[in-house]
Amino acid sequence: MSESSAQNAAEPAASAAGSAAARSAAPGLTTAQRNAVAELMRVSPVADELGRRFARAGFELHLVGGSVRDALLGRLGDDLDFCTDAHPDDTLRIVKGWAEATWETGREFGTIGAQREGLRLEITTFRAESYDQITRNPVVEYGTNLVDDLRRRDFTINAMAVSVPGHSFTDPYGGLADLAARVIRTPGTPRESFGDDPLRMLRAARFAAQLGFTVQPDVYAAMVAMAADLDRITAERIRDEFTKLLCGADPITGLRLLVDAGLADRFLPELSGLKLEIDEHAQHKDVYEHTLIVVSNAVRLEGPECDFILRMAALMHDVGKPATKAVGSDGRVSFHHHEVVGAKLTKQRMKAMRYPKDVISQVVALVGLHLRFYGYGRGEWTDSAVRRYVADAGELLPRLHKLTRSDCTTRNRRKARQLATDYDALEERIARIQEEEDLARVRPDLDGNAIMELLGVPPGPLVGQAWRHLKEMRLERGPMDRDEAEAELLRWARTQGIAG
Structure with a gap:
């Protein structure tokens, strides 16, 4: 804890300076939006309760990433993301007896899930992970401080944090200003970010579709240059991102990005193929x-x-x-x-x-x-x-x-x-x-049992053939009464050599 505490001691000043810079650079962001995270804490005491439990155990806890972004945009849902210097075993011990349910499906990535009062909470240990550059699977290494954890995130608008229960705002990479300017930018260089996880290129297009934001020129240039790296991503991960993109408020912007950057060619070439x-x-x-x-x-x-x-x-x-x-x-x-x-x-x-x-x-x-x-x-x-x-x-x-x-x-x-x-x-x-x-409910006027009884045949393919013929007649003529349907069935049976 000493190294983490030392790092955090230096963070408030940097955090305050970053926030001041963001406010001056983001005149388009209203006071109501800037206060959205604090308001979230007021109406959702669950986060503060959890933060106090971590603090009593000697750890820090921060609302982070998409949760902060969505709170600032006034569209926060019931899923909250947190990061902490506590390791998964510590997290499980802290939430035991407080959470109504827990799950460990993301444990290998340092994530523990918990549920409390209708909220789904995902608590992840600070990361300093790298990728193997072959399969693009993350090699998880736990980090020691918040700022480094934020740097490894995909975009600046997802690299902001609010501590709980203290409510201090941390924005080392200008995410607040980018949120106000409605732009998509990476904390480090785009090539570093996409090299870590090529799926982030698809995610950039998805955020453009969901939020109506503009991809910065250097981010777009990296998407074009590195499009082939998407081939190393599993079909399931690509499917999930593409589904979110297509369900965005403005899917057309996202689809154009996929095609223009050459990303669609890697997993949906039929779309690009329509262009000529x-x-x-x-x-x-x-x-x-x-x-x-x-x-x-x-x-x-x-x-x-x-x-x-x-x-x-x-x-x-x-x-x-x-x-x-x-x-x-x-x-x-x-x-x-x-x-x-x-x-x-x-x-x-x-x-x-x-x-x-x-x-x-x-x-x-x-x-x-x-x-x-x-x-x-x-x-x-x-x-x-x-x-x-x-x-x-x-x-x-x-x-x-x-x-x-x-x-x-x-x-x-x-x-x-x-x-x-x-x-x-x-x-x-x-x-x-x-x-x-x-x-x-279009169906034949006689069911399978009636067909077998009338024709004197057992269950089998012949009954299915007769049923399909009667359905065709139902579609052709409309409803028939019982006598008409039986007469039609017998007529068809004679043509099949079944009845005399």
Whole structure:
């Protein structure tokens, strides 16, 4: 403790000087924002209680990183991050009997988790870790002081701390000023930071999407120069960062950064591949620009919470176009069956990124269905076609409505109005048929037991074939009464040589 105490004795002056410098350099940050962390302590006594327990045990404790950043931005949640000079065994001893629950899943990285009064607390020993530069896995070494711990963090806006229970503010790398200026900068050089963990390049784009901040030129230059280092990061870690980026308040900014810096080429090359493909609907922009507009439209239509499945489907809906591009004798560009190719590519890419099977299946289904609506306005759809549209979409129908509407990006106002009117008419027609026929539960008019009894056959593939035939008839004709359904089943059975 002596070395740590000596270091901390020097910190208040440096901390006060840093805070004064930050205040003078950050006129855009309001008093209310500067006081947000202190207000957090007032309304959340749990942090102070924990700080006093650490102090009584002879250790220091600091609210740190994203928790401080989010408190200053007025968006703090129920997850609080702390750092300390106490080692994991010490932390466990301190929180024993006070925490309602503890977990040690991050123990190898010096992190102990605890829960108290609805708050999730993660307490991590000061780090001075390095990376092996091959796998990019951290080699954890415990540090001895707060300032060194803050230096190893990804960005300056995440390198601020507030002590508990003392509430002194530590900002050695100008994070407060960068927060006010809305910029993303690293505590050390960008190359050092990204060399330690290349995932931080993806995180920079994610923060740009989440917070609307601007990546500093030297940070961007390092992202471009070191993009290939992302290959050493596991698919799961990349997936998690990308998901957060796509669910950001401004995913378009983050996606552009990924493409422009060459990061997308390392894990989502289909996105960059859209950039040179001219969209047949509007030749003033390429498919890449069209796709970003569709994502933006989907964000607007999705509702109060991020709908990752809808956003991902919007992002991937046209990835089949490069492989299906053709130019006719009249010079017109076409992309026939690009939705089929796109669905296959989407499945392959999301599997490679280790997304769960249920998430993949929903995104793939939406990509495969996104063109189904076009042509409806020509009056060619029968009630049977509407039933099939609803049945094929299933539970994804509300998302398919939003995706289809998002895909209308034409600047031709007359055409845009007509498409919107046509889809309004389709939704009204669906609602009418649903009310009459309960389309959400389209199924054959006879179940498996009735089929076996009527045909006199045991369970097996034949029953499934008969069931599927009856479902096709249900979609084609609408509901049938019992006598009609039995007559249709017997007619089909005769064609199969089953009944006389």
